[in-house]
Amino acid sequence: MPDSPGLGEQALNKATEIGLSSQLDEVENLDVNIKTDPLKLVQGEVDAVTIQGEGLVMQKDLRMEELEMQMTSVAINPLSMAFGKIELTKPTEAKALVVLTETDINRAFNSEYVRSQLQTQKIHIKGELRTINPQHIEFRLPGDGKIALNASIKLVETGENQQVAFSAVPRISANGKTVALENVEYGESEEISPELTKAFIDETSEILNLNNFDLEGMNLQVNHLKVEVGKLTLQASAYIEKIPSASK
Structure with a gap:
């Protein structure tokens, strides 16, 4: 041969x-x-x-x-x-x-690494600085060129449960190394904290960082x-x- x-x-x-x-x-x-x-x-x-x-x-x-x-x-x-x-x-x-x-990215979101990244941040929620403890993060690829994220979190200081939900369009940055999320649309629940949403948007970009x-x-x-x-x-x-x- x-x-x-x-x-x-x-x-x-x-x-x-x-x-x-x-x-x-x-x-x-x-x-x-x-x-x-x-x-x-x-x-x-x-x-x-x-x-x-x-x-x-x-x-x-x-x-x-x-x-x-x-x-x-x-x-x-x-x-x-x-x-x-x-x-x-x-x-x-x-x-x-x-x-x-979708399963691969979900696995990364629910990994110890990402959880620890999110837990080390102090985030303004309703005017108060809070530590967040992610309970479950669901990342989806529903089509239409979008990604969607739904997260349930617990506020450590108060024990309160909160939801974060948004969809966005991922775009490659000019240097070809990072992914930015554009056209962010919020879920049905009101946005409780722009900082909290930003933390999840940043984490999504970090996971997809080349x-x-x-x-x-x-x-x-x-x-x-x-x-x-x-x-x-x-x-x-x-x-x-x-x-x-x-x-x-």
Whole structure:
């Protein structure tokens, strides 16, 4: 079979899979496919590197349903291959696709990290400074290019329960690194505190911040954000200075 990878490619595929997995909290499936021919490999030339992953859990308990990354014309140090590594001799660019589901983002919102972020803030509610304790946060992707959030919180000082509900349209910032929420519309309940709503809007932007998806040596910049019922798709370009590999 002419298309079957050679031993050198197989070793690199496996080393890169292990290296990437070592940077993730959880991995359901990860597949690295390196295409080149043995003569080019000796000269440090790789035609293409494709990375495909499913169920990848990053820092802050943020899970990606899917990750696809494609690099072409990659220059590597041929000596590094003897150690089962891909050492880039110059940075390379890649195309990347990240899919997040409604369930993934809900998981992040209800993680210990986000709860602690919200609990450390003192927020003005009806003229009084209050500490909030999130009871349950429901993030939804209802379609129409919108996100929606409904949160029940307890005010620590009074034991009172309050609701926060709004919908908004996510937009990529000019630098391609952050997501801002525009056209905020409030739910049926009156807005009890602009500061409280802002805290949840800021936290939504923080969860969708593209720095969360950067792996060591890889830097993502989002070009397009697609919001559908139940899922968010981010199309990005990646600037790659190094490809994580299995440490020896």
